[in-house]
Amino acid sequence: MVQLLQRNSCNCILLGFCLLFCLVKFPAVDAKIRHYKWEVKYEYKSPDCFKKLVITINGRTPGPTILAQQGDTVVVELKNSLLTENVAIHWHGIRQIGSPWSDGTEGVTQCPIVPGDTFKYEFVVDRPGTYLYHAHYGMQREAGLYGSIRVALPEGKSEPFFYDYDRSIILNDWYHRSTYEQAVGLSSTPFVWVGEPQSLLIQGKGRFDCATPSLEPGVCNATSPECSPYAVTVVPGKTYRLRISSLTALSALSFQIEGHNMTVVEADGHYVEPFVVKNLFIYSGETYSVIIKANQDPSRNYWMTTNVVSRNATASAPPGLAFLNYYPNHPRRSPPTVPPAGPAWNDVKARLNQSLAIKAHRDFIHTPPQLPDRVMVFLNTQNQIDGKRRWSVNNVSYNLPHTPYLIALKQNLTDAFDQTPPPEGYDFVNYDIYKVQNNTNATSSDGIYRLQFNTTVDIILQNANTMTANNSETHPWHLHGHDFWVLGYGEGKFDMLNDPKKYNLVNPIMKNTVPVHTMGWTALRFRADNPGVWAFHCHIESHFYMGMGVVFAEGIDKVGNLPSSIMGCGETKGVAHRP
Amino acid sequence: MVQLLQRNSCNCILLGFCLLFCLVKFPAVDAKIRHYKWEVKYEYKSPDCFKKLVITINGRTPGPTILAQQGDTVVVELKNSLLTENVAIHWHGIRQIGSPWSDGTEGVTQCPIVPGDTFKYEFVVDRPGTYLYHAHYGMQREAGLYGSIRVALPEGKSEPFFYDYDRSIILNDWYHRSTYEQAVGLSSTPFVWVGEPQSLLIQGKGRFDCATPSLEPGVCNATSPECSPYAVTVVPGKTYRLRISSLTALSALSFQIEGHNMTVVEADGHYVEPFVVKNLFIYSGETYSVIIKANQDPSRNYWMTTNVVSRNATASAPPGLAFLNYYPNHPRRSPPTVPPAGPAWNDVKARLNQSLAIKAHRDFIHTPPQLPDRVMVFLNTQNQIDGKRRWSVNNVSYNLPHTPYLIALKQNLTDAFDQTPPPEGYDFVNYDIYKVQNNTNATSSDGIYRLQFNTTVDIILQNANTMTANNSETHPWHLHGHDFWVLGYGEGKFDMLNDPKKYNLVNPIMKNTVPVHTMGWTALRFRADNPGVWAFHCHIESHFYMGMGVVFAEGIDKVGNLPSSIMGCGETKGVAHRP
Known part of the structure; x- marks a missing residue:
């Protein structure tokens, strides 16, 4: 039946999907x-x-x-x-x-x-x-x-949940300016902010209003098949696993499917103790699996929508729209309803609640080490450095070096980057996270944190007010090379004495990306057990570009021979060898 | 007096010029x-x-x-x-x-x-x-x-001509699309041509019409000081050497100064037997020095203009405008006249005549070798290769390799490029240069010509009809690493038997860039006496990108040790060594 359906629906619209399904999935098994x-x-x-x-x-x-x-x-x-x-x-x-x-x-x-x-x-x-x-x-x-x-x-x-089929959906925000234009603006004096996106994409398809004034003729074509809404075709009665991820440049999103609840079962590759949501909040760099049942009126299609939260982008970025297409309705048939509005952009509580709801599945708990060997607190602030707007961690704004650390450390090129590590904390006592600070004493550096191999590291990400009054942004931090346990989230300033007592050390989820909510904190723990050099940074493209990141190095002596293919720049130009 | 003038006029407009003059020129002498x-x-x-x-x-x-x-x-x-x-x-x-x-x-x-x-x-x-x-x-x-x-x-x-002061003027054409957008269009199927430029720049300043419809708000500012007309300030009665060069992406240009004749005295670094022009034709990659006298009515300024020739760009690219500013008139004071129109875009004869007029100065003649050791004829054609529009030499469209030849040849990396040299001629007898040919049997290659060291090489550049009926384009060919003698220009198909008899072997100018006129030919001679690898190509940016070039290698065994700084790509990734 499903095979038949797939053959029937393998028309132009679904050709790409069919090719994927037919050519890749089957021979890949063994x-x-x-x-x-x-x-x-x-x-x-x-x-x-x-x-x-x-x-x-x-x-x-x-x-x-x-x-x-x-x-x-x-x-x-x-x-x-x-x-x-x-x-x-x-x-x-x-x-x-x-x-x-x-x-x-x-x-x-x-x-x-x-x-x-x-x-x-x-x-x-x-x-x-x-x-x-x-x-x-x-x-x-x-x-x-x-x-x-x-x-x-x-x-x-098998997984600890049932589904008939699965589908991948990547959410994204989309800008019309080139990345060059955006980056030059961010590096300019006066600073030119990238602004809100022009549209939101669901699996690479969005919709910009071609009636916008001052568009160059021919540049916008509302009837282009490239921007017809993405459709997930479902067979009535079947159960689907939707693998939903976000790679937005800037936006935190909510995702919803008209008339369908979603049961969250996976986060960043880890099984979640299932819980049901109407709106799935998702931050850049996160992945979730949700289970949905095609159990609604099969005579029509349903909206899938995504909208910006945490920033007031309603005026500029319209919601992203896609179809949950109930077979045999035409996949381009618009639902007869108005697309469901997402939650209010400034409802922080709802987002915090979802974060708190995500725990490891009861049968897949990786118990964390109960105590850390090292604790670092990373205060996230906006700063002004050399007349430029930057983001910093503990008042140090991060710059990427031009000789990769992995090579520099392995080959002991000590002049390739700043050998002074950035600070591991900030002035907890006196810094008022609610106040607009000048943060004028910030510096920039490409220094890194060296972690002792096989130790347990705690990171507390502390949010603060930006340089605008009564404003704090959501930052999704992503760690390379590891998963970490999410020990807790909180509002306000992290209390070094009391908040650790509230950590979830029983069934914390492991993730690689985690939001730091506005004016709040997030605590995480990981084992420095993967020899290499690993970035840890805000996954917002412009924020990392503006310095919001750090780098960890661990077990460098255990890293094998480096391939010469990674070399050729900076100080590694002269040290490459024929493989 | 002139010092005084310079101090007086060292206001914002001329600050850049003054800095250049004051800071660089004086200490540079010794x-x-x-x-x-x-x-x-x-x-x-x-x-x-x-x-x-x-x-x-x-x-x-x-x-x-x-x-x-x-x-x-x-x-x-x-x-x-x-x-x-x-x-x-x-x-x-x-x-x-x-x-x-x-x-x-x-x-x-x-x-x-x-x-x-x-x-x-x-x-x-x-x-x-x-x-x-x-x-x-x-x-x-x-x-x-x-x-x-x-x-x-x-x-x-001292030079064989007199002047009080000299000034540099670079002419250019200017596009609003990024080079990326242009290049992607040229590589696309269907082919998207870059089109005529949006404006012409004189020493980096031009004027696009900000009233053009469909411009994004704020993108065009007619009052921006960046686009105020360039002004060359002259003192009445003095003599000026203007060093005029062109780096256009596409356009052949004419340059003229209202009310002032120009005496051509230098071309591509060689002294020219002086001759007077009203319009200086100049092709991308060429440099000329002309002498002008500030001998006109000093109560006003005069137009300097440049306009496209050889292509019918009148509708799209307005002439470039600048001021010859007679001190003490204000450098932004517009001349009271209409800017002089340049010559007709399709007056090939006038351009050919200027080419023929350029001979070596009588006191600076480098007599060429009277006979070549090797003669190559390069037929310039448009071709269709793999559905893409390309330019070819003898039916071979040139591709740059990703391992630089200099390193590949020196280190004998024989798989770094096609070891088969491209052909040295074409079917002279049967090929009708006036006919629209299909040229469907063209290939592309990164093969090169290896020249025996210290031999004399003749190149005849043969133009032809493009893939459009009754159309032939002007191509300025530029040779790296050498100057060549310009032996002659002609109309139609080069006659291997009789045309060489008409070569100027007495006082040919030496140049590094030379035009091949529409439906004509240009003959040049050079000594392969410079160890290295040297590109020879049409200086039109899009034409070279589309394959209009060749490469010569000579005396590789005489090339010294290569610096490791030039390595790091292609096959040279693994062979670099610490300096």
Whole structure:
């Protein structure tokens, strides 16, 4: 029946999906090496009806989905066919155990891949779940260079929830200016902010209003098939796992499906003790799986919508719209209803509640170490440095170096970066997180934290007021190379004495990305057990560009021989050797 | 008096000029090493009132003028501060004798300079004259990365013409789309042509009509000081040497000064037997010096204008306008007249006549070898290859490799490029240059011509009809690493038997850039006496990008040790060594 349906619906609209399904899924079952050949280049596309240059992989944005099974080795041979621009791709949520040089973080684990070169990423996907990949160089992710990684369980093992089929949906926000234009604005005096996005994309499709005044003729085409709403086709009565992820440049989102509750079952590759939501809050860099049942009136389609929360973007960024398409309705048939409005953008409480609701599934609890070896508190502030607006951690704004740390540390190139580590805390007693501070004594640095191998590290991310009165932003922090336990969230200033007593040490979820809510704090714990150098940063593209990140190094003596392919820039120009 | 004038006029408008004059010219007289530190980055600028991202050097476009004396060593430490984009700079007209790795031609003599890296260009300026520098990577030159090189005679020597002062003027055409957008269009199926420029710039200043419909609000500002007309201030009665050069992306130009004749005295660094013109035709990559006398009514200013010739661009690209400012008139005071119209765009004869008029100055004749050792005929055609519009030489469209030839040849990396040389001629007998040919059997290649060291090589550049009926384009061909003798120009198909008899072997001018006129031919001769690898290509940015070029290698065994700084890409990633 489903096979038949798929054959029937394999028309132009669904051709891409069918190809994916037919060509990739079936032969992939037993293979242990998943080999991909990708070509990255600029092309004109109209994801939201507005034509602009995007970066594609094999002609597509989002790029091809990587499908693998736990324990497989994924090999991606990435050919850079951009004209004059380099590239690097990060495998978001993959810990890169034993392959820290494949993390794809320019300046941290590799030199950028220059045009004409082919770089081989090779890594093991050691855990089942929903992951992502995306550019990790400049602000290139925003140009459309991203996609999904889906790691299945080994044969014979099953998940702690039931579904008939699964589908991947990446949410994104979309800007019409090039990443270059945005980055130059952020580096300019006076500072030019990137602003709110022009549209929200659901699996690469959005809708900008082509009637907007002052558009160049021909640049916007409301009837372009590229921007027809994305449709998830479901068979009435069946159960679906939707793997929902966000790679927004800026926006925190809410996602909802008209008339359908969602049961959250997975977060960042870890099973969640199931809970039901009407709105799924999701922050850039997070992945969730939700279970839905196609149990509504099958004579029509339903809206899937996403909207910005935490920032007041209602005026500028209209909600993203897609269809939950009940077979056999036409996948482009608009639902007869008004799209459901998402929650109020400034309802912090609802978002905090969702964060608090996410616990490890009762049968999949990884009990955290009960005590840390080291505790760091990271105060997140806006600062003014050399006349430029920046973000800082403990008053230090982060700059990427041009000799990757991994090589510098392994080869003892001590002049490649600032050898002074940034501070591990701030003036807890006197700093008023609610006040607009000048933060004029901030500095910038490419110094890093060196972690003793196999120790337990606690990080408390402390939010504060920005340089605007009564304003605090949500920051999704993402850790490379590890999952961490989420020990707790709180409002206001973290209390070093009492808040640790409230940590969840029983069934905390493990994640790789976690929000720090406005004017609040988030506490997390991880084991420094993965030899390599790992970025930890706000996943908002412009915030990291503006310095909101840190870097951890651990077990460098245990890192194997570095491949020469990661070299060629900065001080590594002269130290490469033929493989 | 002149000192006084300069102090008086050193207001905001002329501040840049004054700084140049005061800070650079005076201390430069005796130094033998000219050291420059440049930072290359993207900035928003409005050269023609329309705001867009441009590539600047130390905040400027055109970049700083390099001022040196014959025999000096120029050192430019170039820091790449572009976000994700590489760079390479070519020193146009400098032969790079003994320093072929400093020619700055990405893919030929060096790997591109990655962001964050500082590359040291070091070369001797061995001849006095007017030269240029510009990006030689992708289509980056068009983004504004260019400037002048002015090499003075040694103390005590003088030129064969008199002038009181000299001034540099670079002409350019200007596009509002980014080089990325243009390049992607050229590589697309269907092919998207870059079109005519939006404006013409005189020394970096032009004027786009801000009343053009459908402009984004704020993007065009007709009152921006950045696009006020460039003014050359002259003192009545004095004599001026104007060093006029063109770095257009596409356009052939005519340049004229209302009410003033120009005496041509230098071309591409060689003294010309003086002749007088009203309109100076100039092609991309050429430099000329003309002498003018400030001998007109001093109560007013005069127009300097430039307009497109050889292409019918009148509708799209308005003439470029600047002022010849007679002191003490205000430099922004508009002349009371209508700007002089240039010659008709399609007057081929006038352009051919100027080409024929340029001979070596009688006291500075370098007599060419009277016979060549090798003769190559390069038929220039448009072709269709893999569904894409390309340009070809003898039916082979040129592709740059990703391992620079200089390194590949020196280190014998034979798989780095096609070892089969392209053909040295075409089917002279049967090919009808006037006919629209399909040219469907063209191929593309990165193969090169290997020249025996110290031999004499003749090149006949043969133009033809394009793929459009009754259409032939003007191509300015530029040779790296050498000057060549211009032996002759002709109309129609070159006659191998009779045309060589008409060569000027008595007083041919030496140049590095020469036009091939529509439906005509140009013959040139050079000595393969400079160890290295040298590009020879159409200087139209899009034409070279579309394959209109070749590469010569000579005396590779005489090339010294390559600096590791030029490596890091393609096959040279693994062979770099610490300096």
